[in-house]
Every structure is written in structure tokens, then in C-alpha cells.
Amino acid sequence: MNNFDFRNPTELIFGKGQIAMLSKRIEKGKKILMTYGGGSIFKNGVYDQVKKALDGYDVIEFGGIEANPDYDTLVKAIAICRENKVDMILAVGGGSVVDGTKFIAAGVNFNGDPWDFLIGKAPVCKAIPFASVLTLPATASEMNNGAVISRRATKEKYAFHNPDGFPVFSILDPTVVFSLPKRQISNGIVDIYAHTFEQYLTTSIHTKVMDRWAEGLLQTLVELAPELLKDDRSYDACADYMLTATMGLNGFIAMGVDEDWSTHMIGHELTALHGLDHGVTLAIVFPGVMSVMRKEKRCKLLQYGERVWGIKEGSEDERIESAIRKTDDFFRSVGMKTRLSEHGIGQETIDVIVNRFRERKWNLGEGGIVTPDKVEQILKERL
Amino acid sequence: MNNFDFRNPTELIFGKGQIAMLSKRIEKGKKILMTYGGGSIFKNGVYDQVKKALDGYDVIEFGGIEANPDYDTLVKAIAICRENKVDMILAVGGGSVVDGTKFIAAGVNFNGDPWDFLIGKAPVCKAIPFASVLTLPATASEMNNGAVISRRATKEKYAFHNPDGFPVFSILDPTVVFSLPKRQISNGIVDIYAHTFEQYLTTSIHTKVMDRWAEGLLQTLVELAPELLKDDRSYDACADYMLTATMGLNGFIAMGVDEDWSTHMIGHELTALHGLDHGVTLAIVFPGVMSVMRKEKRCKLLQYGERVWGIKEGSEDERIESAIRKTDDFFRSVGMKTRLSEHGIGQETIDVIVNRFRERKWNLGEGGIVTPDKVEQILKERL
Numbered sequence: 001m002n003n004f005d006f007r008n009p010t011e012l013i014f015g016k017g018q019i020a021m022l023s024k025r026i027e028k029g030k031k032i033l034m035t036y037g038g039g040s041i042f043k044n045g046v047y048d049q050v051k052k053a054l055d056g057y058d059v060i061e062f063g064g065i066e067a068n069p070d071y072d073t074l075v076k077a078i079a080i081c082r083e084n085k086v087d088m089i090l091a092v093g094g095g096s097v098v099d100g101t102k103f104i105a106a107g108v109n110f111n112g113d114p115w116d117f118l119i120g121k122a123p124v125c126k127a128i129p130f131a132s133v134l135t136l137p138a139t140a141s142e143m144n145n146g147a148v149i150s151r152r153a154t155k156e157k158y159a160f161h162n163p164d165g166f167p168v169f170s171i172l173d174p175t176v177v178f179s180l181p182k183r184q185i186s187n188g189i190v191d192i193y194a195h196t197f198e199q200y201l202t203t204s205i206h207t208k209v210m211d212r213w214a215e216g217l218l219q220t221l222v223e224l225a226p227e228l229l230k231d232d233r234s235y236d237a238c239a240d241y242m243l244t245a246t247m248g249l250n251g252f253i254a255m256g257v258d259e260d261w262s263t264h265m266i267g268h269e270l271t272a273l274h275g276l277d278h279g280v281t282l283a284i285v286f287p288g289v290m291s292v293m294r295k296e297k298r299c300k301l302l303q304y305g306e307r308v309w310g311i312k313e314g315s316e317d318e319r320i321e322s323a324i325r326k327t328d329d330f331f332r333s334v335g336m337k338t339r340l341s342e343h344g345i346g347q348e349t350i351d352v353i354v355n356r357f358r359e360r361k362w363n364l365g366e367g368g369i370v371t372p373d374k375v376e377q378i379l380k381e382r383l
Numbered sequence: 384m385n386n387f388d389f390r391n392p393t394e395l396i397f398g399k400g401q402i403a404m405l406s407k408r409i410e411k412g413k414k415i416l417m418t419y420g421g422g423s424i425f426k427n428g429v430y431d432q433v434k435k436a437l438d439g440y441d442v443i444e445f446g447g448i449e450a451n452p453d454y455d456t457l458v459k460a461i462a463i464c465r466e467n468k469v470d471m472i473l474a475v476g477g478g479s480v481v482d483g484t485k486f487i488a489a490g491v492n493f494n495g496d497p498w499d500f501l502i503g504k505a506p507v508c509k510a511i512p513f514a515s516v517l518t519l520p521a522t523a524s525e526m527n528n529g530a531v532i533s534r535r536a537t538k539e540k541y542a543f544h545n546p547d548g549f550p551v552f553s554i555l556d557p558t559v560v561f562s563l564p565k566r567q568i569s570n571g572i573v574d575i576y577a578h579t580f581e582q583y584l585t586t587s588i589h590t591k592v593m594d595r596w597a598e599g600l601l602q603t604l605v606e607l608a609p610e611l612l613k614d615d616r617s618y619d620a621c622a623d624y625m626l627t628a629t630m631g632l633n634g635f636i637a638m639g640v641d642e643d644w645s646t647h648m649i650g651h652e653l654t655a656l657h658g659l660d661h662g663v664t665l666a667i668v669f670p671g672v673m674s675v676m677r678k679e680k681r682c683k684l685l686q687y688g689e690r691v692w693g694i695k696e697g698s699e700d701e702r703i704e705s706a707i708r709k710t711d712d713f714f715r716s717v718g719m720k721t722r723l724s725e726h727g728i729g730q731e732t733i734d735v736i737v738n739r740f741r742e743r744k745w746n747l748g749e750g751g752i753v754t755p756d757k758v759e760q761i762l763k764e765r766l
Contacts, residue, residue: 001557001622003398008391014639015386174384208623209603209630216595223591239384240591243638247592252635255626256397 001207001256008251010143011169014243016235018171019046019133022053022090025169026131030087031058033080035101037065037093044179046135050092060084065093069100071115071151078107078114081128088168089130095139098132098167099147105130106162118149118158127162132170137177137242138188138279140195140249142170157268172246177228177238185228186335187279188245193221193330194282195248198260201289201304202366203296206257214253215307220244222308225334262364263289266375269353274345283336284343287328288378289370294320296369340382350379384590384639391634393526394552397626399618401554402429402516405436405473408552409514413470414441416463418484420448420476427562429518433475443467448476452483454498454534461490461497464511471551472513478522481515481550482530488513489545501532501541510545515553520560520625521571521662523578523632525553540651555629560611560621568611569718570662571628576604576713577665578631581643584672584687585749586679589640597636598690603627605691608717645747646672649758652736657728666719667726670711671761672753677703679752723765733762 013021026032032054041047051059062077081089081104091101105127107114116122134142141147145165150157180188200214220240227237247253266289267281276284294301298320305311305323314322331338340346357364357372364370370378396404409415415437424430434442445460464472464487474484488510490497499505517525524530528548533540563571583597603623610620630636649672650664659667677684681703688694688706697705714721723729740747740755747753753761 001398001619001626003401005394005396007394007552011388011390012638013388015384018386169390207619207626208606209599209627212599212602213596216592216599220592220595236384236590239639243384243590244592255395256622 002258004254004256006251006255008143008166010166010250012143012246013169013171014174015239016173016175018173019049020053021171022050022133023055023057026054026057026088026090028056029058031084032060033077033084033086033089033104034059034061035065035077035089035091035093035097035104036061036063037067037097039063041092041135044135044176046092046133046173046176050090050133054090060086065097065100066150067096068148068150068157069096069103071103071149072153074100074103074149075107075114077104081108086128088128091130091132091167092135093132094134094136095141098134098141099139099149101130101132102127102141102145102147102162102165103149103160106165115151117160117162124160124162124165127165129168131168134170134172134242135176136180136184136188137172137245138184138191140246142167142172143246143250155272157272172242174235174239174242177241178233182229182335183277187277188241189221189225189228189334190279190283190331190336192245192248193218194263194279194286196221196253197286198264199254199257201297201300202258202260203300203369204258205299205303207255210253210255210257211303213247215304217244217248217253218304218308222330225330229334258366260289260365260370262370262375265362265364266353266378269356270345270349273349273352274343276343280336280343283331283338284340284382285378287324287331287338288382289365290324290327291381292374292377293365293370294324338382340379346383350376350383353379385641387637387639389634389638391526391549393549393633395526395629396552396554397557398622399556399558401556402432403436404554405433405516406438406440409437409440409471409473411439412441414467415443416460416467416469416472416487417442417444418448418460418472418474418476418480418487419444419446420450420480422446424475424518427518427559429475429516429556429559433473433516437473443469448480448483449533450479451531451533451540452479452486454486454532455536457483457486457532458490458497460487464491469511471511474513474515474550475518476515477517477519478524481517481524482522482532484513484515485510485524485528485530485545485548486532486543489548498534500543500545507543507545507548510548512551514551517553517555517625518559519563519567519571520555520628521567521574523629525550525555526629526633538655540655555625557618557622557625560624561616565612565718566660570660571624572604572608572611572717573662573666573714573719575628575631576601577646577662577669579604579636580669581647582637582640584680584683585641585643586683586752587641588682588686590638593636593638593640594686596630598687600627600631600636601687601691605713608713612717641749643672643748643753645753645758648745648747649736649761652739653728653732656732656735657726659726663719663726666714666721667723667765668761670707670714670721671765672748673703673707673710674764675757675760676748676753677707721765723762729766730763733759733766736762
């Protein structure tokens with residue numbers, strides 16, 4: 001097991017009707033900036049519940065935070081916080097709204113251009129307090145200290161982590177999952193599966209207990225998927241789905257392990273070049289990483305196949321092949337097209353992506369084992 | 384899934400050599416009370432490592448905290464903190480030292496008799512900051528806000544929880560496990576198994592993901608046990624053991640589930656009356672709870688048998704019987720005698736315990752389903 005340092009102070013307030021707890025968690029008299037996105041909260045009743053819970057508070061609303069939250073939008077919110085001496089920010093939305101809010105919260109006290117956080121020119125500033133009411137399970141941003149921010153004007157997109165930038169609390173009411181469109185559910189399932197995989201499917205067994213927990217999340221997703229894709233989802237399925245999403249990227253399965261993240265890095269390029277949904281890119285790339293890196297990840301692939309898919313028969317090579325096929329089949333079963341050609345993407349795109357990684361001299365994956373040559377093999381395997 | 388509220392702000396600093404991090408986590412110039420127990424830290428090198436890391440700090444030592452920490456000892460430490468205006472307390476030891484330190488930390492600012500916390504006469508006072516260097520994995524006190532305090536003078540023993548009483552940080556160096564005597568390892572394995580069981584083996588399936596995580600801890604313990612009972616334990620086994628202990632009772636597997644705890648309550652009586660080790664009592668009582676409560680816990684017993692022990696053949700009744708036998712066998716395999724008669728305990732003790740529960744009108748277990756009549760059946764089954 002690797003040495004590690006774990007801390008996650010976010011309070012998770014989970015369950016039906018918990019949005020009403022807002023008034024118990026935020027001190028009376030506080031000035032609040034309420035951030036949200038494109039307006040889904042007006043349709044699913046969350047806006048009304050939040051406003052009711054915050055009756056009597058001084059609330060400034062800031063809507064319109066985009067999917068892939070944009071720097072130019074967020075700096076406007078920073079200015080509003082400063083002008084109005086906002087005490088805390090309440091993000092009401094999905095991962096993008098929470099990510100954007102993390103940037104706003106860190107920017108308020110920073111004397112300079114907060115873009116510098118993202119490009120490593122300045123250490124991230126201590127954030128003003130912020131919290132969230134989550135409406136879309138997937139990213140676990142509601143219980144971690146990371147965020148991804150885009151800048152459309154310069155076509156840039158970067159992640160940052162803020163050591164003290166965890167939400168003070170996050171309210172997760174699983175009934176928000178009832179009304180999510182199937183496309184968001186499919187994307188979410190693959191995204192959570194991939195988050196877990198990136199922290200699990202590495203070159204060695206670091207810790208038995210974290211492996212079991214990661215496998216537990218994968219097994220749960222496999223079990224939940226058919227229920228979640230029905231028109232009429234049960235509360236318990238929605239609750240387990242929401243909890244699994246949060247546990248997938250809040251650090252709880254990352255103790256003492258190496259992490260890969262090459263699938264995400266390659267997937268980001270596919271999104272940048274072709275506008276594919278994030279989840280779609282992961283469903284394409286992951287089986288390729290499994291296939292091309294099978295020698296390095298052999299031990300974990302065999303364990304994964306046996307424990308998540310019950311694969312015990314055949315030679316080691318056959319079992320690995322079977323584990324990859326099962327994973328691909330699973331992604332397809334939730335509605336994903338898992339081949340580049342199915343999205344009209346061919347060799348030209350592969351060349352562009354591989355050249356980018358070569359130019360940046362980026363070796364991906366745990367210990368840099370996913371070299372640009374490997375990226376090329378991975379993408380070719382997915383044509 | 385039940386609604387729940389989860390929060391655990393403790394920083395976990397885990398791994399070989401991490402005791403040296405003390406000087407990075409504690410501000411220079413702070414006055415520290417260092418608490419410890421009977422002196423095992425002088426033998427395993429932990430005392431020297433802590434003192435080296437705290438070179439240059441103003442440290443007052445307070446040793447002699449007993450297994451089952453005693454009120455009369457702890458109030459002396461509270462007085463020392465007040466007299467010396469101690470800024471923080473550093474517990475160096477096992478669960479008893481950490482538990483005792485929680486009581487001291489909460490007592491310092493309390494204007495009255497802190498025993499009142501334990502008997503519910505006063506709300507627990509905000510604790511002064513405290514942290515721990517753990518030397519014995521088992522109780523997870525290093526990452527939760529609960530403690531059990533005894534008062535030998537009045538033969539009383541109570542638990543308390545302090546909402547804001549989590550350790551600021553806990554340092555877990557798995558090399559401390561190398562030198563633990565087998566008896567402590569056996570007790571620890573059963574204790575951690577039982578902690579997990581109490582949060583898992585209940586009357587219904589509340590959440591798939593928490594079930595998977597609880598099963599993951601149980602599977603890990605079953606896998607680790609033979610390695611841990613060897614004279615020469617591997618670092619990775621010690622590390623997984625230590626991490627499993629912490630994850631077993633830090634709230635991470637308790638989200639949205641009912642909890643039982645009847646085995647612990649019955650076990651405490653056996654310790655009080657016959658001085659049996661805590662782990663020994665759990666190994667005796669748990670198979671009895673499984674057997675007598677098999678109707679109520681049917682669904683979970685079948686799931687447990689299949690997932691932890693691979694029991695898939697036979698009728699439901701046979702599979703449950705087999706799951707109970709496997710559990711009993713496992714406890715015996717780590718060196719436990721699992722029958723009352725093997726400890727020279729007979730019907731008289733059962734009568735005393737059952738009468739105590741009847742007098743107190745205590746119904747144990749989730750939803751009070753373990754009535755005094757059931758306790759009687761459970762203990763008779765374990766003769």
C-alpha cells in the first residue's frame with residue numbers, strides 16, 4: 001500500500017426532503033449567492049424547495065452557468081460576490097455548477113486574475129464558504145475539492161484542486177433522479193464506472209480493502225443500470241445511484257492506491273475535437289486501454305473479471321478477453337456506441353490526438369506507462 | 384435507504400514513517416499534552432519517534448491511561464490541561480487512550496463534572512483540539528467521535544458521542560502491527576468483523592453499495608487473518624488490517640442503514656461479569672444472534688453467506704446454517720473459544736444478564752427486535 005493522506009470534511013445530508021435542512025445549516029442573516037445552470041431546477045421543483053427553505057435570507061441569484069463552466073461567466077459572479085459582500089455561495093445544480101462555484105469561491109479573495117490558479121501561476125486562494133444542493137449525480141464534485149473550468153475565448157480547459165476548497169455541506173435528495181433524461185443517466189453510469197476504474201484498474205494490487213470497495217461500486221452500477229434505464233425508477237435505485245456517484249470520486253476508494261486517468265485524458269481530446277459527451281468518450285476509450293495495457297494490468301484485469309463479472313473459466317488470456325468484452329457490452333447495454341467509427345471518427349482524429357500528446361511530451365497513466373505510442377494503439381483498437 | 388447525515392473531518396495520515404509528520408501538522412509554540420497508556424510505546428519505538436518529531440515543542444506527558452479508561456485517571460489529566468493552559472492533546476496509543484483523550488478534550492472547557500456528559504445530564508462540551516498516533520488497530524476511535532469511559536469506583540461504563548469531537552488528525556503507521564501479540568490480533572480481527580456485522584447484518588437491504596462495502600471489509604478480514612496470525616507479518620497485510628479497522632467504524636459503511644449492536648451490548652455484560660476480552664465476547668455472542676434472529680435477518684444472512692463465504696448450494700435454511708457455521712469456524716480459526724461453557728460460564732450468568740436487561744426494559748438491536756427473551760435464547764444457544 002502506498003502512503004497516503006486522506007481528508008474530506010464535507011457534510012453529506014442525504015435523502016428525501018433534505019433540501020429543507022438548508023435553514024438549519026446556514027446561519028440567519030448570511031448573504032448568499034445562489035448559483036445555478038440552465039434552468040432544469042425550475043422544472044424539477046428544486047428551485048422552489050430551495051427558495052422556500054431560504055425564505056427570510058438575503059439571496060442573490062446567479063443563473064446560467066454552462067455545462068463545462070466558462071471563465072467569463074464565473075468572473076462575473078466573483079464581481080457580484082465582492083460588490084455585495086456575499087458570505088457564502090450555494091450551488092444548486094450538477095457537477096458543472098458545483099465546479100464553477102468552487103472557482104468563484106476561491107476567486108473572491110484573490111487579488112489578481114483567478115485564471116492563474118488553473119495554469120499554476122498562483123496557488124489557489126482560500127475559498128469563501130460554499131455548499132451545494134445536487135441535482136445530477138455523476139462527478140462527485142459535491143464531495144471533493146476539485147473542479148474543471150473552461151475558457152471558451154481561448155479554447156482552454158483545466159482542472160484545479162483546492163486543499164481547503166471542499167463544500168461545507170452538500171444536500172443530496174435522490175428524488176431529483178426521477179426526472180433525469182435517459183441520456184444523462186447513461187452518461188452518468190459510464191462516468192461513475194470510469195471514475196472507479198481509473199482508481200482501480202492499475203498495474204498492481206495495492207490494497208485489498210480499497211479493491212473490494214471499488215469492485216463494490218462497479219457491481220452496484222451493473223446491478224442498478226437496468227432499473228435506472230426504466231421510465232419508472234424506484235427511490236432505492238435512485239438513492240443507491242446517487243450515493244455510488246459520490247463515493248466514486250470523493251477519495252474514499254483512493255487511499256493508498258496508484259491512479260490511471262489516461263482514459264479521461266484521451267476522452268477529453270475527443271470531446272474537444274468532436275463535441276462528444278464526456279461519458280460517451282469514456283465508453284469508447286476504456287475497453288481500448290484495457291486491451292492495449294493488458295500486459296501491465298494483467299493481475300487487476302483477472303481480478304476484475306472474476307469479481308465483477310464472475311469470469312472463472314478459461315486461460316488467463318481468455319478471461320481477460322472476456323472481461324474486456326463484458327465491459328464493452330455493459331457500456332452498450334446502457335445505450336453507448338463504443339466505437340469511433342460509429343461516431344464517424346477515423347484515423348485523422350487519431351493522428352491529431354496522438355500528435356498533441358507527442359508535442360506535449362505527455363505520458364499518461366500510472367507511472368506514465370500510457371505513452372503516445374500506446375495512445376495510438378488504444379485509439380486504433382477502437383476504430 | 385434511510386435518510387442520513389454524514390460528516391467525518393479527521394485527516395488520516397497513513398503509512399510507514401508518517402509519525403515524522405507531527406511537526407508539519409502541529410504549529411510551533413503550541414503546548415501539548417501527550418497521553419499514553421501502560422507503556423507499550425516505549426517497547427515498539429513509537430515513543431521515541433513521537434518525541435523526536437516533537438523536539439522543540441512544549442510537551443507535558445501523561446501516561447497510565449488504562450484499558451477501559453477510568454474517570455478518576457482522566458479528571459487528573461483535565462486538571463493538568465487547565466493548569467498548564469494546554470493547546471492540544473496528542474493521544475499516543477490504542478482505542479482506550481484515544482477514547483480517554485476524547486473525554487479529557489471535552490472536559491477541559493466544561494464548568495462542572497464531565498461525568499454528566501456520560502449520563503446525559505449535560506450536553507458534551509466543545510472539545511479542545513486533539514489528535515492521535517495509533518498503536519493498536521481495532522476500535523476506529525482514531526477516526527470517529529465516540530468514546531467509552533469507565534468509572535471503577537462506581538462500577539459504571541458508558542459511551543458518549545461528541546458532534547464536534549473528531550480527532551483533528553490521526554497518524555497510522557502499519558509497522559506498529561509487526562510487534563502486536565497474537566491475542567491482540569485475534570481480538571482485533573473479531574472486533575472489526577463484529578463492528579462491520581453490527582452495521583450490516585440487519586433486517587433489510589437498505590443500500591446495495593453500503594452492503595458491498597461492508598462485505599468488502601469482511602472478505603478482507605477473512606483473507607488477511609492467516610497472514611496476520613503468522614509470526615512474520617507482511618507490511619501490506621498490516622497496512623490492510625489497519626485500514627480495515629478504521630473503515631469499520633468511521634461511519635463510511637453506516638450511510639443510510641439500520642444498525643444492530645445487540646451483540647456488543649450482550650458482550651459488555653459478559654466482560655463486566657467474567658472479565659472476558661471484548662473480542663472474545665463478540666465471538667461467543669454473534670453466532671447466537673445469527674441463529675436466533677435468523678427469521679428476521681433471513682435475507683441478509685443469505686446474502687452474507689453467498690457473498691462472503693460463497694455458499695450457493697442447498698435450501699435457504701441449509702445455507703443460513705452453513706453461514707453461521709462458517710462464521711463460528713472463522714472465529715475459532717483465529718484462536719477464539721466461541722462457547723460459554725468453554726469459558727466456564729453457565730446458566731447462572733445467563734439468568735443474571737437476562738434479568739438485567741428485563742429490569743432495564745432494554746430491547747436491543749435494530750428496531751428493538753432483540754428482546755430480553757431473545758437474549759436468553761441467544762445465550763442458551765451459546766452454552
